Amino acid sequence: MNLASIVDPHPADAVALVVGDRHVTFGELRDLTGRARGGLRALGVEPGDRVAIVSGTDLLFVVTHLAVMGLGAISVPLNAASPAAALAHELRLTGASVLVAGRASAAVAGLDRESLPELEHVISADEQRWEELAAADPVDVVDRSPSDLAVLLFTSGTVGVPRPAMLTHGNLITNLDQVAEVPERLPQPGDVALGVLPLFHVFGLNVVLHLGLRTGSTVVLAPRFDPVGTLELVRRHHVTHIAGAPAMWKAWLELESAPDDALASVRVATSGAAKLPVEVAERFESRFGVHLDEGYGLTETSPVVTASTGTDSPYGSIGVPLPGIEVRLVDADGEPSLQDDPGELWVRGDNVFPGYWNDPEATARALTPDGWLRTGDLAVVDGEGHLFLVDRAKELILVSGFNVFPAEVEDVLGEHPDIEAVAVTGVPDSATGEAVKAWVVPAPGTVLDPDELREFCRRSLPRYKCPSAVHVVDALPVGLTGKVLRRALH
Numbered sequence: 001m002n003l004a005s006i007v008d009p010h011p012a013d014a015v016a017l018v019v020g021d022r023h024v025t026f027g028e029l030r031d032l033t034g035r036a037r038g039g040l041r042a043l044g045v046e047p048g049d050r051v052a053i054v055s056g057t058d059l060l061f062v063v064t065h066l067a068v069m070g071l072g073a074i075s076v077p078l079n080a081a082s083p084a085a086a087l088a089h090e091l092r093l094t095g096a097s098v099l100v101a102g103r104a105s106a107a108v109a110g111l112d113r114e115s116l117p118e119l120e121h122v123i124s125a126d127e128q129r130w131e132e133l134a135a136a137d138p139v140d141v142v143d144r145s146p147s148d149l150a151v152l153l154f155t156s157g158t159v160g161v162p163r164p165a166m167l168t169h170g171n172l173i174t175n176l177d178q179v180a181e182v183p184e185r186l187p188q189p190g191d192v193a194l195g196v197l198p199l200f201h202v203f204g205l206n207v208v209l210h211l212g213l214r215t216g217s218t219v220v221l222a223p224r225f226d227p228v229g230t231l232e233l234v235r236r237h238h239v240t241h242i243a244g245a246p247a248m249w250k251a252w253l254e255l256e257s258a259p260d261d262a263l264a265s266v267r268v269a270t271s272g273a274a275k276l277p278v279e280v281a282e283r284f285e286s287r288f289g290v291h292l293d294e295g296y297g298l299t300e301t302s303p304v305v306t307a308s309t310g311t312d313s314p315y316g317s318i319g320v321p322l323p324g325i326e327v328r329l330v331d332a333d334g335e336p337s338l339q340d341d342p343g344e345l346w347v348r349g350d351n352v353f354p355g356y357w358n359d360p361e362a363t364a365r366a367l368t369p370d371g372w373l374r375t376g377d378l379a380v381v382d383g384e385g386h387l388f389l390v391d392r393a394k395e396l397i398l399v400s401g402f403n404v405f406p407a408e409v410e411d412v413l414g415e416h417p418d419i420e421a422v423a424v425t426g427v428p429d430s431a432t433g434e435a436v437k438a439w440v441v442p443a444p445g446t447v448l449d450p451d452e453l454r455e456f457c458r459r460s461l462p463r464y465k466c467p468s469a470v471h472v473v474d475a476l477p478v479g480l481t482g483k484v485l486r487r488a489l490h
Contacts, residue, residue, distance in 0.1 A: 002144045003169045003210070004070035006176075007033065010216040014189065018220040018237060019059045026216070029063070034138030036067035041139050043098060043121050047072030050094050050152065053200075054078050054087065055102030056223050060125055061199050062209065063134060064100045069150050069169075072142035076152045076164070077200035084110030091116055094152050094164055094357060098123065100130060146170025146350075152357055153202050155299045164357040165299045172206055174324070175302035175351040176214050179207070181323040184310035185268055185293070187217040193241040196222040196230055196248070202303040203273050208243050217241075227251045231262050238265045245273040247478075249284050249292060263288045268309060270295055274483045275389055275407075277414075281315045294318050296389065300366065300373055301325075302351040306387055317386040318379075325349040327387070328372070329379060337380075342390045342405070345379045346372040378405070395486060397426030397434050399464045404436055409467065412460045413438060416453065418446040423476050423484045424467070438467040439489055441475055448472045 007016065012027030024032075045051060051068040053075060055061040061077070068075040076094050078087060080102060087107045091099065098121045101108040105124075113119065123129045144150075150172055152164040180186050187193055193212045197204030212219035220237050222230055225248055233239065242263075249271060252258060263269075271281070272295045281292045296318035297303030305327065308319030321327045328336060329343030337343025352373045355363030366374055378390040390405055397404040406424035413422045421441040429435035442448045450470035457466040477488035 001146060001169055001173065002070060002072070002141050003150050003172050004033070004066045004141055006210060006214040007066065010189070014216060015218045016213060017059065017062065018192075018218060022059075024059065029066075031138070032059075032063045032134055033066045033070060034140075035136050036063050036134045037070050037141070038136035038139045039133030040067055040071055040073070040098070042136055043123075043133075045071055045073050045098060047142060047144075048149075049073045049098070050076050050096040052076040052078050052091055052094065052096040052099045054080050054099060054105055054108055055125075056080055057195060057197075057199050057204070057221050058102060058223060059221070060100070060102050060130055062221075064130075065199070065205075070141040071139075072144055072148065074149045074152055077205065078154070079198070079200050080105055080107065082107050084108075084112075087111065088115060090154065090164075091119055097121070100133075101125065144169050146173075147354070151205070153200070153205070153299050163359060163362055165353050166355055166357050167202075167299075167302055167353055171302045171351050171353055172210060174349070175206060175304055175322075176211055178322040178324050178349075178351060179211060179304055179307075180215075182307070182310045185270070185307060187212060187215050187241045187268075189216040191215075191217040191240045191267075192237050193217060193219050193243070194222065194230065194234060194239045195219040196225050197243060197245070197273075201273075202299045203243065203245075203297070206302055207270070207272070207297075207304060225251070227255045228257070231255070231258055234263060234265065240265055241268045241270075242266055243270040243272065246271055246276045246280060247274075249276070250280050253280065253283055253287065260287055260289070263290045266290050269293065270307070270309065272297060272303075276315075278315045296377075296387070298347075298373075298375060300353045300375075301347055301349075302353065304351075305345075305347050308386075311386075312384075313386045317382075317388050319387065320385055321387075325351065329381060339383060340380055342378045342380050345375045345377045345387075347375060348372045395425070397424075397436055399426075399429075399432050399434055399436065404465045406436075409436060409438065409457065409461065409465060412457055413440060413453065416456055418443050418448055419453075420444070421476050423486065423489060425486055425489050427469070429468070432464070435468040436465060438470045439473050439476060440470060441473060 010026040015023045016026045016029045017024040065075045084107045100123045103125045150169045151167045154162045271292045276294045293309040295307035297305045306319045313319045326348040328346045391407045409424045420443040423439045426434040427437045453470045477485040
């Protein structure tokens with residue numbers, strides 16, 4: 001087996017990718033990938049070597065990524081927008097021997113090569129070296145076992161430090177098969193998916209790119225999310241499937257110039273990577289006639305764990321587990337949680353990663369001896385089996401021994417008409433152990449009074465759940481998928 005072989009079964013003249021005005025067929029993609037494998041082999045890349053890819057959502061990324069895995073090497077997609085220092089740290093951490101870079105990468109240009117002794121080759125599109133690499137004589141795909149590593153992907157680091165998660169060929173293919181078990185969410189040949197999520201993120205990589213290539217459908221690659229430009233791509237290419245983060249759906253809602261039939265061709269719209277506000281989902285369906293199916297996953301699960309597509313899950317629910325995935329909710333004592341009581345979500349299945357690269361301590365904290373992944377996310381299940389996320393276990397605030405979930409305070413403050421965005425964290429307190437602290441962004445043209453906001457909370461929350469301090473800020477630090485980076489707030 002080899003994940004890179006997902007492009008092989010499809011007709012040579014079927015369109016695999018749309019990149020700008022270029023339509024890349026599966027036959028052309030197979031040829032480009034085979035030649036890139038030959039170019040990487042000529043550089044000395046062997047099975048198990050790490051090859052970093054620093055590029056946008058483009059053809060260079062796709063061809064290089066497939067070629068690396070096809071050789072049995074390990075693809076290491078990195079954020080092209082990272083500063084040079086962060087990029088150098090990730091290269092050292094993964095021990096990459098080759099770096100393939102797209103055009104105009106300031107971070108790659110700013111690398112101190114002397115500080116990266118393991119980095120033997122930098123192949124840059126700016127220097128036309130990638131074109132030379134991709135013109136080599138083709139070589140065949142190398143057979144791999146399900147346990148061989150295919151990709152190292154850095155986690156989002158919304159709470160702790162980002163770590164490279166090891167994903168095997170078996171992990172990624174298994175999750176594609178698990179998604180395929182529910183035909184309502186599966187694209188078919190002739191369907192068109194919008195590929196606007198970054199490919200260095202597991203959501204864009206496996207749920208959009210790999211799934212599209214596996215099913216023989218077409219993926220329209222968009223270099224970045226622009227509300228107007230991406231809606232035009234949907235119209236022009238008759239996009240049928242869209243996967244995105246809540247910030248994307250909200251941006252389209254706020255686009256007054258968008259016609260109500262702008263998404264008329266869309267059959268399946270999937271939201272993930274962050275919690276989807278119920279209000280956004282309801283307004284989106286009311287305006288565009290498209291139901292948003294919320295799902296849940298992590299880098300460590302390749303990524304999809306649950307989905308609401310094809311179910312009767314209400315808005316606010318992340319749906320039910322995919323076939324072949326076990327989930328359980330566990331309380332602080334490691335015992336099963338009762339119905340309607342929050343518990344940490346644990347996951348087990350062949351899609352669950354084997355651990356973090358060269359970090360046995362972090363791996364041991366994440367995985368139980370019998371293969372359960374401790375996600376760190378708190379959830380509840382209703383009587384119908386629908387799961388609802390509550391908060392991050394690590395973000396639970398203990399005030400005088402009482403549990404305070406940041407999300408419940410954020411929900412209350414989010415109802416204030418003058419608040420644009422809000423995040424809540426716990427801070428040390430000598431009297432209560434911890435106290436609640438809120439960070440709020442005012443809506444345009446408004447002025448927020450912290451004292452008034454605390455009083456606003458007291459109308460809906462017990463006193464111990466109300467913020468002891470409210471800070472008014474211009475913006476909240478967020479990751480690419482819209483999650484608030486609470487570590488930055490701390």
